[in-house]
Amino acid sequence: MATEILMPALSPTMEEGTLAKWLVKEGDTVSSGDIIAEIETDKATMEFEAVDEGIIGKLLVAEGTEGVAVNAPIAILLDEGEDADTLPAPSSAAPAPSSVPTAMSGSEEPALAAPKAVVIPDDPEIPEGTEMKSTTVREALRDAMAEEMRRDPNVFLMGEEVAQYQGAYKISQGMLDEFGDKRVIDTPITEHGFTGIAVGAAFGGLRPIVEFMTFNFAMQAIDQIINSAAKTLYMSGGQMGAPMVFRGANGAAARVGAQHSQDYATWYAQVPGLKVAMPYSAADAKGLLKSAIRDPNPVVFLENEILYGQAFDVPVMDDFTVPFGKAKIWREGSDVTIVSFGIGMKYALEAADALAADGISAEVIDLRTLRPMDTETVVKSVMKTNRCVTVEEGWPVGSIGGHISNVLMQEAFDYLDAPVITCTGKDVPMPYAANLEKLALVTTDEVIAAVKTVTYR
């Protein structure tokens, strides 16, 4: 019986791809394991293997076609003796049953498009009239590292798959070529060991950037990050410290389960001696990472896999940096203050858009760095709006939102017209099932509901 070969999902976050090249033609016999096509995703070009054996009856999608949806039929595979011309027309829609999750959780939402209608007040760090360039977070991070490595020969990058593989998430793409293997270093899978070596190198006068493939694996190394990197300046009476950056993907990706989906924001934000950044936009990713690399202290730099592919405007400047400890007001408003950071900003901004349609004016603040934390901007805003909702992906106990409500209680108690509501991830390990994962994460709807509660609507 003829079967349709469908456009495959080749990564946890892929929704569509380019059919770059056919490696078979109509009439070819294929067997399981034969490479039949090359498919491009935003991260890589992948080879696509046949699963079943048969004869290629028809190629339904021409090579070079972009934006081919996952699950769309791309070819017809025939059994011996069948004829392509006698076949019924292929179904045009993706045949996935409606109850079936796609490869990307929450894919009904345009996860990769930045919310529109965002009012960004003038940014003091960017001179008027500066040209802006649409850049993904992935590119922005790479540009930041490359610029700083050109500037300071003692900056180097080490981590798993950062060099020859070009980065597990392609953040260090092209860096081995430019800087060579003295400065872009592949490590074995030995997080505790190489992190300690990097701390020692920092003591010794270098400026290491340690990439963790994801921060879940930094738990192997957390002793060196906290006991060695964060505390040494203090313990040595100011004689020596660890000027270095620990960076990598943090938080949930999509469907990768409990051990690969944790937000460590509060873990590191608790530690004196560390600085902690968790950017949302590409411009902040770039400007904060450059500042982090120059900072004379250890900086934990928390990125997000889902944001890597998202594009934002980044100013075209010779040396664009963003200071630590300065929140950014993404949107001005008068009825409620929504405070977030990292991917939480996506929900905060989406909620603000939806609330605007309901006549509720939300001020949205992106903390950008969690240590130091710009609570002054939050307090000032709440003095104006008298209400506050916080949004984050991490667990509720000991959350950043909990800390903010504590600050507001002490510094703006008389200004609050409602208790602060903290929207967080649910108090459970991340489940794998698509429906449960969706429930476990914080959602835009929860933010909207929280705002309605604090505004008594």
Add this chain to the structure above:
Amino acid sequence: MAARKKPAKSNTSKEDLLKFYREMLMIRRFEEKAGQLYGMGLIGGFCHLYIGQEAVVVGIEAATKEGDKRITSYRDHGHMLACGMDPKGVMAELTGREGGYSRGKGGSMHMFSKEKNFYGGNGIVGAQVPIGAGLAFADKYLGNDNVSFAYFGDGAANQGQVYETFNMASLWKLPVIFVIENNQYAMGTSLQRASSTPELYTRGTAFGIPGETVDGMDVFAVKAASEKAVAHCRTGKGPYILEMVTYRYRGHSMSDPAKYRTREEVQKVREERDAIEHVRELILLGKHASEEDLKAIDKQIKAEVNEAAEFAKQSPEPALSELWTDIYADA
């Protein structure tokens, strides 16, 4: 890896030959189906296929007895099938459904079976190694003669906790067999680029743990070496290291572009060293079964795998209330 010489005449029984053929083929067809379901978006996240390495688990399981325990990494589907877990339950976990071994909450990397003494499914490279030794600690403490198998990769073999474990396992004579599945690559990093000494079976030398390198593409060699290791462990002589030299045919996970090795390299192993082909040739050479008989087995396995896939598609998603269960055991 050198090419295997023509299949030697084996004195293995017909039953064993056919059993190995069936079990290895089951894993391969199951994994191919999983790859297909991933491509259709029915399986999400990471999905690490075991294709190419089938002889390792099948050969080792042939040397185990009731009560023995096993633990491995995220590349775990083959281990679960080989220790007798139900393909339906494994596939339904891959699709995140109620009928899965973890009721959809674990996923590809995190499945467990108390009944089959399968302790996961660990997503953190190297973390299963001390846990495997801990299983052995419990058995020794309880005074039985069970043996535990801790499987890990060539990449994991560099993790620090592995060596902390080697020391204690040897010091305390724990009945644990460390199975290093050396498939030559850790994601995109070849063994040569990550290990100062590539002879992984010697990694226990400093701790006094005997080690052996085994052709992991030859199910009989695997079984023979495992029997020897098991005998060592069961008689209280302490841990043993088996380095299984094997090869993974597919990418590290579904999203690996695999630019770190050539097509020819993969093709050569498939053509010259494939574990299933090896057994198939022995069966035919020894006239233990005809081409027709083997075709019938293939067909039956395909049907079983299709049944598992169908089950995994039809099984409902877990009830929403499951989000809040299993966080704590009842006190």
